[in-house]
Amino acid sequence: MPRIAVVNRQLFNPHESQLMADLCPVNRRGEPCITINPADKKIDIDEKLCIGCGICVNRSTPGSISIINLPDELVSLPVHRYGRNGFHLYNLPVPQFGKVVGILGRNGIGKSTALKILSGQLMPNMGGETEAKYEDLISFFKGSEAQAYLERLKNKTIKVSYKPQQVDLIPKAAKGTVKKVLEKVDEKGELAEITTLLELTPILENDITKISGGELQRVAIAATALRKADVYFFDEPSSYLDIRQRLKVSRFIRDLADKNTAVMVVEHDLIILDYMTEMLYLLYGKEGVYGICSGIKSTRNGINVYLSGYLKDENMRFRDKAITFKERAETRRGESTVQVSWAGLKKKLGKFSLESEGGSIHRKDIIGILGENGIGKTSFVKLLAGVDKADTGEIEESVRVSYKPQYLESSSDELVENVLRDAIDKYNTQIVETLGLQFLLTRKVNELSGGELQRVAIALCLAKEADLYLLDEPSAYLDVEQRLIVSKLIRDFMDLYGKSCMVVDHDLLFLDYLSERLMVFEGQPAVRGKATGPFPMGEGMTKFLKELALTFRRDPDSGRPRINKEGSVLDREQKASGKYYYTA
Ligand code: SF4
Numbered sequence: 001m002p003r004i005a006v007v008n009r010q011l012f013n014p015h016e017s018q019l020m021a022d023l024c025p026v027n028r029r030g031e032p033c034i035t036i037n038p039a040d041k042k043i044d045i046d047e048k049l050c051i052g053c054g055i056c057v058n059r060s061t062p063g064s065i066s067i068i069n070l071p072d073e074l075v076s077l078p079v080h081r082y083g084r085n086g087f088h089l090y091n092l093p094v095p096q097f098g099k100v101v102g103i104l105g106r107n108g109i110g111k112s113t114a115l116k117i118l119s120g121q122l123m124p125n126m127g128g129e130t131e132a133k134y135e136d137l138i139s140f141f142k143g144s145e146a147q148a149y150l151e152r153l154k155n156k157t158i159k160v161s162y163k164p165q166q167v168d169l170i171p172k173a174a175k176g177t178v179k180k181v182l183e184k185v186d187e188k189g190e191l192a193e194i195t196t197l198l199e200l201t202p203i204l205e206n207d208i209t210k211i212s213g214g215e216l217q218r219v220a221i222a223a224t225a226l227r228k229a230d231v232y233f234f235d236e237p238s239s240y241l242d243i244r245q246r247l248k249v250s251r252f253i254r255d256l257a258d259k260n261t262a263v264m265v266v267e268h269d270l271i272i273l274d275y276m277t278e279m280l281y282l283l284y285g286k287e288g289v290y291g292i293c294s295g296i297k298s299t300r301n302g303i304n305v306y307l308s309g310y311l312k313d314e315n316m317r318f319r320d321k322a323i324t325f326k327e328r329a330e331t332r333r334g335e336s337t338v339q340v341s342w343a344g345l346k347k348k349l350g351k352f353s354l355e356s357e358g359g360s361i362h363r364k365d366i367i368g369i370l371g372e373n374g375i376g377k378t379s380f381v382k383l384l385a386g387v388d389k390a391d392t393g394e395i396e397e398s399v400r401v402s403y404k405p406q407y408l409e410s411s412s413d414e415l416v417e418n419v420l421r422d423a424i425d426k427y428n429t430q431i432v433e434t435l436g437l438q439f440l441l442t443r444k445v446n447e448l449s450g451g452e453l454q455r456v457a458i459a460l461c462l463a464k465e466a467d468l469y470l471l472d473e474p475s476a477y478l479d480v481e482q483r484l485i486v487s488k489l490i491r492d493f494m495d496l497y498g499k500s501c502m503v504v505d506h507d508l509l510f511l512d513y514l515s516e517r518l519m520v521f522e523g524q525p526a527v528r529g530k531a532t533g534p535f536p537m538g539e540g541m542t543k544f545l546k547e548l549a550l551t552f553r554r555d556p557d558s559g560r561p562r563i564n565k566e567g568s569v570l571d572r573e574q575k576a577s578g579k580y581y582y583t584a
Contacts (some may be wrong), residue, residue, distance in 0.1 A: 002070045003052055005045035006289045007085040011064040011439065012448075014041040020056045020065075045085050055471040063439035066289040078142065079292075080113060088127070089113050091293040093281035094145040095231045095262035100254055102273050102299060103266045104306055106281030107451050107479040110291030111266045112165060114283070115233050118264070119160040120153055152487030161229035165236045165266070166450075167220045175574050178211065179204040179217055192227045194222050197252055199245075213240035214373065220563040221249060238269045239476060242372045242506045244548060250276040252328050268479050269507045274299055275563045282306050283575070284318040293317075304558045323484055325513060325559035337363045338396070339467055339500050340384050345393035345531075347383060354379050356393075356531035359519070361468065365500040366491060367534050368511035370544045371521025376529030377504050378403075380521075381470045402466035406473045406504075408453045410446055416456060417441040423463035431459045458486060462492035462493055469494075469501045475510045483507065487514040511563050512537070541581035552581045 017036045026033035026049050026171055033049040034056065036042070043065075045056075050067060057065050078088040089110040089579055095118065098486065103111050116122035123131040126140065134154035141147045152158040174181045178200065182191055195201050198218045203211055211219070217240045224232060227462075228361070234253060238246045244423070250272055257263045267273040273280070280302040285291040305311060309319030341360035347353070354376040361367060363383075369377055382388040386398035423431050424441075432438055435455040440448065448456065454477045461469060471490070475483045487510060494501050502519070505511050518540025519533035533540055545551065551564045551574040564571040574580060 003047055003050055004066075004068050004070060004088050004290055005047045005050050005085050006066045006087065007043060007045060007069075008064050008066075008288060009040065009042055010440070011061055013043050013061050013064070013442075016060050016064075017043050020060060023055050023059055025053055025055065026051060035099050039418060045320065047085075060502050061442070066286060068286060068289060069291070075541050078127040079137075079140075080117065080122070081127045081274075084129075084565075086266075087113070087288060087295075088290040089124075090285075090290065092117060092141070092146050092294050093264070093283075094149050094296070095264045096145075096279060097230075097294075098257055098259045099279055100257050100263040100265060100277045100304070101296070102277035102280035103264065103283060104270075104273060104280055104398045104480070105291065106287050106481050107449075107477075108287035109285055110293075111283055112235060113291075114293065115162065115235055115264065115266065116127060118149070118366045119162045119231070119233050121162070152313065158231060159227075159229045160231045160233065161224045161227040162233045163220050163224040163235060163237060165239075167216045167239070168213065170216055170220060172182055174208050176208060176209055178215075181208050182219065182222055182226060185223045186226045188226055190226060194225055197251070198222050208249055212244065212373075213244060217241055218245070218249065221252070221326075225256060230260065231264065232256055234263070234265045234267075235267065236266055238267060238272050243370070244372065245548070246272050246506065247275070247548065247550070250548045258510055268475075268483070269509070270303055270480060271507070271509045271561060271563060274303055282311065284311070284316070296482060300555070300562075303560070304555065307558045307560065319481075323558075325554070325561070339363050339365070340399045341396045342384065343381075343394050345383060345390045345395070347379065347388065347390050349379055349388075352376065352379075352528065354527055354529045354531070355379065359501075359531075359534055361500050361534070363498045363500060365492050365534070366494055366514060366516050367500070367502045368515030368518045368540075369502055369504040369521065370511070370518060370540070371529070372525050373506075374525035376531065377521055378405075378470075378472065378530075380531050381502060383467075384468065399467040400465065401468045401470055402461050402464035404457050404461035404469075404471045404474065406476075408450075408457050410448065412445040414445055414450070415441070416443050416445060419445060420456065420463070423459045427459075427463055431489065432491070434502075435459055451479065451482065455486075457480070458489075467499060469499060470504070471501065472504045473506070474503060474509045475505050483510045484513065490514060512541075518544070522547070538579075538581055542578065545580040549575075550580070551575055554582045 020043050021027050021034045024034045031049050033046050033565055034043050037044050052067050057067055060160050080089045093114055105111055117124050117279050126132040138147055138150050200218055221237055237249055253276055265277060277299045279296050280299050281296055282294040282302060283291045295313055307323040309322050310317045316347055338360045343358035345356045371377055383390050385401035390448055437455060437459055440452055458474050474486055490501055504577055517534035518537055519531055520540055520543050523529040551571045552561045553564055553570055555562050
């Protein structure tokens with residue numbers, strides 16, 4: 001059975017190196033299975049000598065060593081390995097001309113590595129110490145679709161254009177106005193058309209360093225599409241965008257594919273992934289340790305297989321439980337105690353005005369909030385918390401609010417352990433371990449990735465004493481698994497402690513899974529906002545979707561919501577009957 005040994009060099013404590021070498025039974029019988037690397041004083045493990053006893057895994061800092069037995073039938077050589085005991089990637093997804101193909105999988109499972117290989121930015125090493133040659137790769141993939149693609153990459157008859165995941169790094173590399181930045185990459189001469197389609201015209205003269213995350217994302221998408229290419233790669237194109245923009249960007253990306261052009265997308269918003277792609281690959285394995293790419297599947301089947309946690313074709317279970325949307329806790333809210341109520345609220349904040357006719361939040365309520373950015377969602381909660389006073393209207397019983405902001409502060413060099421002290425003392429099992437934060441405790445806050453920082457921020461917010469918890473975009477940077485873990489944590493926490501929660505998010509599947517009622521914010525960003533609801537799920541979604549002229553159905557197998565094709569029979573029928581959203 002092939003075995004891989006991965007040492008997380010960030011987590012591994014070099015003071016444990018000698019102990020690991022002394023404990024290893026293979027070392028004890030005189031063979032050098034664990035050796036100490038003179039460069040960083042941390043250990044290297046010889047995968048061929050290791051017998052997989054697990055002693056080093058159990059005796060070292062949690063999460064710092066992984067020893068994995070791989071199924072024989074699935075893998076031979078990795079396509080790429082980061083260093084001697086680093087992450088292993090097996091198999092590759094392949095772009096399809098004329099189609100948008102998705103990649104779905106956890107963070108740290110090799111999606112970005114695969115895209116870098118396919119875009120020619122990373123020459124893989126096939127598990128060796130040095131870069132492989134295209135000839136070796138081609139012979140490795142002989143007879144598969146990857147062979148033809150790699151041959152074109154080798155012959156340089158394929159040109160690729162790549163949108164990176166972290167668009168917030170763009171202002172560090174690009175300088176000048178948005179227009180100047182885009183003009184430099186406009187090989188197609190379509191700047192005016194594409195910037196109109198992506199609603200960038202009003203910000204063309206703005207400096208690239210002064211625009212918001214959502215604007216930066218759309219600039220990055222425009223820059224990628226403006227290049228002449230045969231294959232376009234988009235790594236997480238929906239981050240920072242609200243739902244209306246996500247749909248617009250999805251249609252834009254879909255339209256790029258034609259018989260001479262292939263498009264490949266990594267995306268965690270399953271409704272958007274479903275809407276944007278025709279086929280997809282699943283990447284599964286263990287985050288930071290190894291990733292295996294599945295065979296290609298239709299998008300509908302691929303997402304359902306992913307949610308089921310079991311790959312039938314590969315006979316591989318990668319999650320204990322299936323994720324299902326049929327047992328949503330829609331009827332759970334029976335708690336009648338009103339925690340806070342309001343009526344006839346009006347508030348002017350500079351040029352922005354906010355209003356709400358009235359509503360109430362009950363104990364154990366989980367209220368999803370839908371609406372564009374800049375439309376008064378945070379200002380509304382500040383009124384409920386008594387931080388700001390309404391100009392007119394009444395609030396019965398202001399509540400203690402704990403708030404997780406949309407943008408996370410990452411500059412602190414404090415240890416995660418110190419920042420999370422309260423959460424560890426009070427809710428170690430329930431919050432810290434559920435979110436997998438026990439592996440981050442010895443890291444500094446400013447060293448965390450976006451997804452790690454998000455999980456720390458959620459833990460911090462929930463560990464504060466409050467009656468009402470407001471989480472602004474908790475799904476940002478999280479993968480699908482983490483989004484569902486966070487949903488369950490929030491639901492269990494509110495149930496157990498009789499608290500209530502409001503969640504602002506743009507991932508509709510996440511909100512569908514989590515919320516019991518919905519508030520809808522309408523109006524014009526930065527000008528006026530009107531808060532309506534809370535409504536029952538179906539009513540709130542219908543109100544929101546009517547504005548977008550979209551209808552949803554439920555997938556018969558997984559129960560997940562799916563967007564109906566515009567103008568399809570179902571779409572027309574549902575619009576005619578006013579059922580924009582099926583809750584069951
Ligand atoms: Fe040695 Fe492998 Fe056992 Fe670790 S798992 S102690 S490396 S034999």
